[in-house]
Amino acid sequence: MRAALVLVSTLACAGSAFAASAFTFEPPAASPESSSANYTGQTNNTLSNGPLVPGKAFDRFIQIWIENTDYETAASSPVFQNLSTQGLLLDSFYAVTHPSEPNYIAAVGGDFFGAGDDNFYHIPQNISSVVDLLEEKNVSWASYQENMPYDGFTSFNFTSEDYLNGNGTYTYYVRKHNGLIIFDSVANVSSRALRIRNFNDFANDVKADVIPQWSFVTPNLVNDGHDTTIDFVGDWLNYWLVPLLADTKFNNNRTLILLTFDETETYTINNRIYTLVLGGGLPENLRNTTDSTFYTHYTALSTVEANWGLKALGRGDTNTTLNNVIDFVAKKTNWTNNGLAGNDTRIPLLNITGTIPGPLNAEFYIPFVAPNTSGVSAGGQGVFVSPLLDTALTLAKAPQPVNLTASGQANPWGTDPGFNYANGTEVIQPPAASASSTAPAGGKNAAVKLGAGVREGLLVVVGAVVGALMLL
Template sequence: MFTSVAAVAAVFPVAWAASAFNFAPPSTSPTAASANYTGSSNGTLSNSPVVSGRAFDRFIQIWLENTDFNAAASTGAFMELAKQGITLDQYYALTHPSEPNYIATVGGDFFGLFGDEFIHIPSNVSTVVDLLEAKNISWASYQENMPTVGYFGYNYTSVDYLDAGADNYTFYVRKHNPTMIYDSVANVSSRVARHRNFNDFAADVNASALPQWMFVTPNIVNDAHDTTIDFAAQWLQFWLMPLLNDTRFNDNRTLILLTFDESETYTVNNRIFTLLLGGAVPSSLKGTTDSTYYTHYSALSTVQANWGLSSLGRGDTNKTMSNVYSLVANVTGYQNENVTGAAIPLTNLTGTIPGPLNVNAWFPFTAPNTSAVGAGNGTVFVAPGVNMNLTIASAPQPINLTQRGQSLPQVLPLNATSLPSSVVSNTSTSGASTMRVASTGVLAVAGAVFLLF
């Protein structure tokens, strides 16, 4: 079932990036509103009282795109930032390409996905949002160039602020906005309202109203996807570096994760340059390196350990792949696994992992593992409506739907008129020919009937 690295490389040699842009600041400062961000502020976010954590009270993830470890590590801005924090030099993405890494870091699994299509994941599949809200911990997703709060569309095209004479450009893509991909978030209006753009971010900083858990995605040029690592470095100098000196963003209880979704080269294992920054990093650890093995699941397990949260019973409880950042493990007493050398899993393979979003090795969504013990020592969160009888152990063998002339459940063309208008409008067909709409329901395959959840 698993293909070789060489076979993967033949199909996906590298993740491509363009470099036709010259960097220009999208605003006068990170805390100033701008027409370049697309969409005015929706007002200031209202949050619950601060819930104290063991090692930090605020966790900020900032994701960049498609860069090999050495390329980032040798770039000036990243070298300068490394002096202010901890370099995690054995940090690995989970797969290729982008979208499955994003959905995994908030949901504990990428469910076999190996593309960047429009998908939505059933409402009884839980995320970190469920865990945070169970402890009244505030959260938000800040997406540069998202047009409106809670925008559901596949992407959004707006004025090219980098070149006034150029055609409009697609700066926002939903595949980099992971919590919106889960129906357990996108179908709840109060949760949708916590998906905000950078004008909202500026308003929230100025009002000292930033939440405790944040996922930050620059637009598709500032994150290096359509540009270069040097372009992203200039964005960091404009946006992040000033904010590190702003106590409304970064106080002595703030931990910032600066990372990449995946490496650019698919033929080597998926190591990505990652830094821990912020006031929660002790002075004695600034400029140091932590060589513990981490993956994107570690962002989940670290938050769980810090606030004593429940777990999702998925990759976040895989002891090999969900080590807690040592900075936090040392405070909470969590015992990390020693994973080195040949024991480090290969996570650069793509298309080979079975799951409900893999048309070539499909099986239905399964219940979380309620016997698992997460880093927060809490119970496993189970959403209402989960079929607890359908577990990994009891799931059917993966089926190649392509060979049977079938597709994933409810696969719709990108121009499908049956979808909400917010999905269809401003949707580009480049790079994807279908929307994978992974809903709850029943699928019949060759006479057998499977409950999707």
């Protein structure tokens, strides 16, 4: 969670201690299309993408995530009010849990696997993400992470010069806001890991007109509001997003931009987050209007599945309570949503945290189990099955949750596997404990100690969230 709703942040991050810092927004670069030493990462070659794959409703989908803000707070922002006149407000859009990291994982993996904290995690190689779905249909993709030091960076955080105050250092980048790098199926595949790029690369990619068809954009910890306020976020959006909306190399007439938040700041309310659909691909008659259909972070998955006829992950994206497709896209792709909207009392509680069983929950640990392979994607396809998948262990056959913490055991997925791309090629470093002060130690052998049913690289997850959220 952010430190406070004032422009003061007191943080203690690995390798650096901070005094209270008053933040006043300053552009980190001359423009969104300019490289900057403030981004720390070197400028690499531009992306190489395949031929454009036409979608049914759009050809480019860009997600931009802001942090920890209640719906009413965002709605009070003049910048968000102004953007809403250009876009479609989704006023019944919900995050799926707390805190930040599990939401980022869910949006690209269809599940948060029981995670209820922001510790270091990695998710084994056979667990698929949206990348598998996109690549199977040759849809180009990338993730852009502000202040990440180099492409494919896998560590817990990165501390660099404090460009705002010019006084010491600051941790602007954190792994927990970079959902794709948490998946070994991305981090341990060089061609994929190097598509997790920094903002200097973004500047180059825009100028070269090679922004891919699917993108995930994460600002740094001050520009996303994590350590600042909604007004600071507004300043960043005016600097970065507003000019890009007028740039056809970023936003052409077949582009949809989903501007959303990871979660609410208040945990006691049901996680409704202010979300806008922007872009040239939004039908003109929908601009400055509101859609009250019930949506969640899984909607970002189901919507792209519907648009490009992709397979599903067999998790939240096939959960018919949670996987509504953005309405105008659903109509263009012949998908039928579930009818939940507005304040419908059947909308499930989506602020539950820390008590949902899963392999990333040390207190309610269950092993990775097979996804719902009988599910159907919003694109009318089946479920993507990794060639490494062992379907023998299903959710119905999973053992009862165990409390690893109480028994002194480590979560086996809390140790850094050591994938490193500092030189632009993969090097696997010796296993080491993560940089998180609270992340448990352990490695692949820790999984073996839990029993024969826990085998790294052989078992895949269905949504551990399903049991808690299927309340209809």
